Amino acid sequence: MARILITSALPYINGIKHLGNLVGSQLPADLFARYMRGRGNEVLFLCATDEHGTPAELAAAKAGKPVAEYCAELHEVQADIARRFGLSFDHFGRSSSPQNHRLTQHFAGVLAENGLIREVSEKQVYSRADGRFLPDRYIEGTCPNCGYDKARGDQCENCTKQLDPTDLIDPRSAISGSTDLEVRETKHLYLRQSALRDDLDKWIDTKTDWPILTTSIARKWLHDGDGLQDRGITRDLDWGIPVRKGDQDWPGMEGKVFYVWFDAPIEYIACAAEWAEATGNDWERWWRTDKGAGDVRYVQFMGKDNVPFHTLSFPTTLLGSGEPWKMVDHLKSFNYLNYDGGQFSTSQGRGVFMDQALDILPADYWRWWLLSHAPESSDSEFTWENFQQSVNKDLADVLGNFVSRITKFCRSKFGETVPDGGAYGAQEETLLSELTRRIRAYEGHMDAMEVRKSAQELRAIWVAGNEYLQSAAPWSTIKEDPDRAAMQVRLGLNLIRLYAVLSAPFIPAASAAMLGAMNTQDTGWPDDVADALSTLPAGHAFTVPDVLFAKITDEQREDWENRFSGVRS
RNA sequence: GGGCCUGUAGCUCAAUUGGUUAGAGCAGAGCGCUCAUAACGCUUUGGUUGGGGGUUCGAGUCCCUCCGGGCCUACCA
Numbered sequence: 001m002a003r004i005l006i007t008s009a010l011p012y013i014n015g016i017k018h019l020g021n022l023v024g025s026q027l028p029a030d031l032f033a034r035y036m037r038g039r040g041n042e043v044l045f046l047c048a049t050d051e052h053g054t055p056a057e058l059a060a061a062k063a064g065k066p067v068a069e070y071c072a073e074l075h076e077v078q079a080d081i082a083r084r085f086g087l088s089f090d091h092f093g094r095s096s097s098p099q100n101h102r103l104t105q106h107f108a109g110v111l112a113e114n115g116l117i118r119e120v121s122e123k124q125v126y127s128r129a130d131g132r133f134l135p136d137r138y139i140e141g142t143c144p145n146c147g148y149d150k151a152r153g154d155q156c157e158n159c160t161k162q163l164d165p166t167d168l169i170d171p172r173s174a175i176s177g178s179t180d181l182e183v184r185e186t187k188h189l190y191l192r193q194s195a196l197r198d199d200l201d202k203w204i205d206t207k208t209d210w211p212i213l214t215t216s217i218a219r220k221w222l223h224d225g226d227g228l229q230d231r232g233i234t235r236d237l238d239w240g241i242p243v244r245k246g247d248q249d250w251p252g253m254e255g256k257v258f259y260v261w262f263d264a265p266i267e268y269i270a271c272a273a274e275w276a277e278a279t280g281n282d283w284e285r286w287w288r289t290d291k292g293a294g295d296v297r298y299v300q301f302m303g304k305d306n307v308p309f310h311t312l313s314f315p316t317t318l319l320g321s322g323e324p325w326k327m328v329d330h331l332k333s334f335n336y337l338n339y340d341g342g343q344f345s346t347s348q349g350r351g352v353f354m355d356q357a358l359d360i361l362p363a364d365y366w367r368w369w370l371l372s373h374a375p376e377s378s379d380s381e382f383t384w385e386n387f388q389q390s391v392n393k394d395l396a397d398v399l400g401n402f403v404s405r406i407t408k409f410c411r412s413k414f415g416e417t418v419p420d421g422g423a424y425g426a427q428e429e430t431l432l433s434e435l436t437r438r439i440r441a442y443e444g445h446m447d448a449m450e451v452r453k454s455a456q457e458l459r460a461i462w463v464a465g466n467e468y469l470q471s472a473a474p475w476s477t478i479k480e481d482p483d484r485a486a487m488q489v490r491l492g493l494n495l496i497r498l499y500a501v502l503s504a505p506f507i508p509a510a511s512a513a514m515l516g517a518m519n520t521q522d523t524g525w526p527d528d529v530a531d532a533l534s535t536l537p538a539g540h541a542f543t544v545p546d547v548l549f550a551k552i553t554d555e556q557r558e559d560w561e562n563r564f565s566g567v568r569s
Numbered sequence: 570g571g572g573c574c575u576g577u578a579g580c581u582c583a584a585u586u587g588g589u590u591a592g593a594g595c596a597g598a599g600c601g602c603u604c605a606u607a608a609c610g611c612u613u614u615g616g617u618u619g620g621g622g623g624u625u626c627g628a629g630u631c632c633c634u635c636c637g638g639g640c641c642u643a644c645c646a
Contacts, residue, residue, distance in 0.1 A: 012645095012646055014646090050646075053645075053646065054644090054645070054646090055645065055646065056646095124644080133644095134644090135644045135645065136644050136645090137644075137645055138644090138645085153644085154644070154645090155642095161570090162570090162642080165644095212573090212574080213573090213574075213640095216572090216573055216574075217573075217640095217641075219573095220572060220573060220641075220642085221641090221642090221643075223572095224571085224572065224642075224643095225571090225642095228643095229643060231643070232643095232644070235644080259644085260645095260646070261646075264646085304574095304640070304641080305640085305641080305646080306646090307641095308641085308643075309646095335574085335575095335639085335640080336639080336640080338639090372581095373581070373582085377574090377575085377582085378574070378575050378576090378638095378639075379574095379575085379638085379639055379640080380581080380582090381581085383580090383581095385580085386580070386581065386595085389580090389581095389595060389596075390581085390594090390595075392606095393594085393595065394594090394595095396606060396608085397606075397608060397609080398608095398609090400606065400608095401605055401606055401608050401609070402605085402608095402609085403605095404604095404605050404606060404608085405604050405605030405606090405608075405609075406604075406605080407605095408604070408605060409604040409605075410604095412604080413604090452581095452582070452583090453583085456582090456583090456593075456594075459594080460593095460594095463609095463610095466608095466609050466610070467609090467610065467611095469604075469605090469609075469610090470601095470602075470609060470610040470611085471610080473602080473603095473604085474604070475602090475603070475604045476602095476604095478604095489604095547606055548606090549606085550606075551606070
């Protein structure tokens with residue numbers, strides 16, 4: 001039994017995530033976690049809300065709440081939605097936890113001891129009206145290049161020219177609109193990533209099986225221009241982890257907090273500590289190679305925008321500490337999911353958000369479509385028509401109808417009990433060998449985290465059931481050879497259980513419904529397909545389940561299409 | 570501006586990393602079946618692999634060029 005540590009990129013706290021966020025990290029991570037558990041491995045699947053930074057403070061201010069209260073509320077909202085989506089985290093933590101405070105300060109302390117932190121004095125724009133320093137992109141003004149009057153301090157969206165905030169003509173705060181700005185001197189800590197450049201480079205070179213997307217982004221940052229640059233890891237904010245050197249004060253850094261991208265990945269570890277504290281488990285055997293984590297396989301899931309921080313900054317933190325922390329073994333990254341010809345947009349409310357998705361359909365519909373269309377090789381696109389067609393065909397017609405036809409046929413001919421009699425013939429042997437071949441292929445794709453291919457193979461496994469029924473035709477054989485029909489039906493009912501087990505990572509609720517109808521809790525993985533198909537013996541009682549997947553009608557599709565095209569109300 | 574990714578059938582995607590005649594699913598067409606959510610099965614029509622040039626015995630795959638889409642570019646996260 002292997003031990004698998006799985007983390008999903010941390011969803012940011014300032015609101016409910018859209019389906020594009022979901023499919024890029026949490027959902028495929030959940031797929032993998034459920035699969036690995038199903039195969040009998042020991043899995044620790046962690047996720048948390050990422051709660052620090054300017055956007056959290058501003059969102060709280062907008063909501064008229066203290067930021068700590070706002071974050072606590074939004075954490076619960078996200079935790080609830082995650083639960084309803086079937087995301088099977090072993091722990092859903094918070095980057096603002098005491099554990100993360102301690103650990104983040106610890107890392108900063110040892111990095112400083114190891115000479116990997118330097119202090120930099122720099123000039124930043126301060127807004128007196130807002131009472132805060134402004135990140136570059138929170139400063140607006142007129143572009144000196146093209147005259148666009150809503151250019152941001154980092155870049156002009158109109159002419160794409162990169163800017164410094166001081167380049168802007170008539171600069172103003174993007175938060176309040178105030179022009180009462182000044183440039184102030186402030187001191188910050190920088191993580192000396194450049195010192196570990198060669199180590200990181202060699203480390204990335206060993207990762208030959210990572211997605212090209214992952215390694216190419218890492219290499220770009222390592223080699224571009226002067227190579228990997230040091231990175232500021234502190235900010236002048238109120239909300240965050242106070243800058244301390246371990247448990248000591250950090251002279252000159254009073255009132256400052258760590259940068260959210262420094263503390264967020266550390267929460268992967270702190271989250272395990274939160275989990276351990278809540279459950280009485282030991283977290284170090286998952287994270288410390290000197291305390292039992294040597295045999296752990298660690299897999300991270302994230303959207304492509306997160307890659308530099310996970311391939312460079314966080315590894316710098318871990319390597320630079322000189323302590324025996326578990327490093328990531330596989331980093332699965334995803335492109336973006338677009339919505340009907342454009343991007344999902346949180347600010348414009350464009351697209352479907354997780355809560356809305358669950359309001360209109362059960363999680364399994366979304367899980368199946370999103371995973372079977374995961375943006376692995378390039379950005380992919382959500383359209384309502386494609387969603388309706390895929391879901392109706394795959395879930396309702398192929399899988400749902402299979403369950404329906406075999407259970408109803410059995411009920412009408414043999415009653416709601418697995419029928420006795422008959423023995424396998426050539427058709428059954430053919431089915432067994434096809435299923436064996438396909439299940440092994442499915443395992444291979446799942447092991448490799450090839451999400452789309454896994455979904456394709458699973459669907460083919462469902463189709464095999466319909467093909468079998470068509471060729472076996474129990475509705476005909478029952479007339480001449482009732483024993484043979486009984487065997488065929490018994491096999492069909494066992495296929496339902498098999499499908500429930502294989503499909504659970506994709507569609508856990510439907511899987512549970514299938515197991516419930518088959519009146520079994522045997523979720524044993526089909527290492528041997530013939531054995532797996534004799535799990536439900538003759539005489540075993542079952543029930544005919546409700547329709548597993550109702551079809552999406554044209555009226556529904558049109559309604560939703562209109563409802564989600566505009567601004568979220 | 571620079572870097573990276575990407576363009577394959579009407580749609581969504583494959584193609585064992587340069588190797589036979591580019592494959593699946595959906596949609597379309599035809600046939601079969603009648604247990605089933607008008608479901609299922611079988612057969613079948615669709616491709617100048619964005620355009621052009623090159624390397625090679627051989628190119629969807631490598632090189633050059635042009636066109637289109639996307640991402641990143643270090644103080645949003």
